[in-house]
Amino acid sequence: xxxxxRTVLAGAAMVALATACTASDADASRKTAAPSALPTATxxxxxxxxxxxxxxxxxxxxxxxxxxxxxGIAVRPVAGTTVHRDFKRSYLAMDTWMLYPAEGSTGRxxxxxxxxxxxxITSAEMRIGRSDGAADVKSCTTPPSDAAGKxxxxxxxxxxxxxxxxxxxxxxxYLSADSYRVVQGGACYAVDLIIAGTRPEVxxxxxxxxxxxQQAKAALAAxxxxxxxxx
Numbered sequence: 001x002x003x004x005x006r007t008v009l010a011g012a013a014m015v016a017l018a019t020a021c022t023a024s025d026a027d028a029s030r031k032t033a034a035p036s037a038l039p040t041a042t043x044x045x046x047x048x049x050x051x052x053x054x055x056x057x058x059x060x061x062x063x064x065x066x067x068x069x070x071x072g073i074a075v076r077p078v079a080g081t082t083v084h085r086d087f088k089r090s091y092l093a094m095d096t097w098m099l100y101p102a103e104g105s106t107g108r109x110x111x112x113x114x115x116x117x118x119x120x121i122t123s124a125e126m127r128i129g130r131s132d133g134a135a136d137v138k139s140c141t142t143p144p145s146d147a148a149g150k151x152x153x154x155x156x157x158x159x160x161x162x163x164x165x166x167x168x169x170x171x172x173x174y175l176s177a178d179s180y181r182v183v184q185g186g187a188c189y190a191v192d193l194i195i196a197g198t199r200p201e202v203x204x205x206x207x208x209x210x211x212x213x214q215q216a217k218a219a220l221a222a223x224x225x226x227x228x229x230x231x
Contacts, residue, residue, distance in 0.1 A: 066111040066128075070230040071185040073110070073128060078226045080219065081113040087127055089114070090196040092168055092175040097129030098190030099166065099179055100144035107131030107188065113223045117210035122197040124216035126223040129190045140188035141181045156180055156191065157228040172202045178220075184229065191227065193220040 065083050067074035087095040087109045097107035107129050115124040131137065143151040147164040154163040161182040168175050175196040182189050195216045200207040211219075 065113065065226075067230055068110070068130075072230045073130070073184070073189055074228055074230050075111060075113065075126075075128070075223075076226040076228065078113055078223050080116050081223065082116060084112040084114055084125075085109065087112055087129075089118075089123060089125065090175060090194065092170065092173050092196055093127075093177075093192075093194055097131065098127075098181075099177055099192045099194075100146055102135065102139060105131060105136050106133035107136055107190070113226075115211070115216065115219045119210055120198055121200050121207045122195070122209040122211060122213075122216065124193075124195050124211070124219055126220060126227075127190075127192045127194065128227070129192075131188045131190075132186070133188075136188045137183055137186065140183050140190075143181075147179075154180060156182070156224065159184065159229060161191075172199050173197070174199060180224075191224070193224060195220070 063077075064074045065077045087093070087097070089112075093099060095109070097105070097109050101107065108131070110128045110130050112125050112127045118124060131140075141162040143162065143164040144166075146166055146168075148166050149164075151162055151164040153160050155161070159182055161180040163178065163180050166177050166179065173196070175194060177195070178193045180191040195213065197209070200209055
């Protein structure tokens with residue numbers, strides 16, 4: 001059985017997934033995330049700003065959670081997620097820069113947004129990787145042999161990408177993913193939306209997942225909506 005996996009998710013509605021609860025009046029800064037609110041991308045702040053010397057200052061812009069120098073890729077902040085710069089979390093997805101890289105691939109991880117509450121039972125994350133290698137760029141939009149069904153196209157921030165789904169399972173572990181591939185600025189970009197974990201029924205007593213599959217899909221849709229291109 002193939003060590004990596006395939007996915008199934010694709011856009012879903014956005015719902016909320018990060019609920020904070022205030023500990024006490026004496027310690028109002030302490031909060032515990034709860035998987036009941038759905039992550040949403042934080043838009044630029046376009047509210048009223050103070051004027052300087054009688055002139056209105058330009059509106060403040062929310063800093064990206066991750067951004068390459070232009071031209072490149074960036075991700076706006078998404079509530080209810082944590083930013084990582086590595087992919088070392090999934091048993092099946094391994095830690096390669098993209099799902100199903102070819103032998104000798106030279107890409108690198110850029111950023112991962114991980115849904116708060118993710119654990120060994122259920123995790124949801126968006127991974128973005130990049131390769132400037134000639135072989136990776138040439139094969140970038142060719143779906144891997146393990147892709148489930150027929151590939152199609154999908155827009156990511158107005159850019160047409162190749163989209164495919166995949167899934168896998170082994171030793172009570174499972175993984176499903178929706179993947180997006182595109183060549184931009186001479187580089188191959190891989191965006192993988194991954195749900196992975198261990199089947200809760202193998203535990204005694206069975207474990208309770210931190211969120212449902214539908215909540216995970218909605219959260220991943222919010223993460224994908226936060227992706228944009230720098231120019």
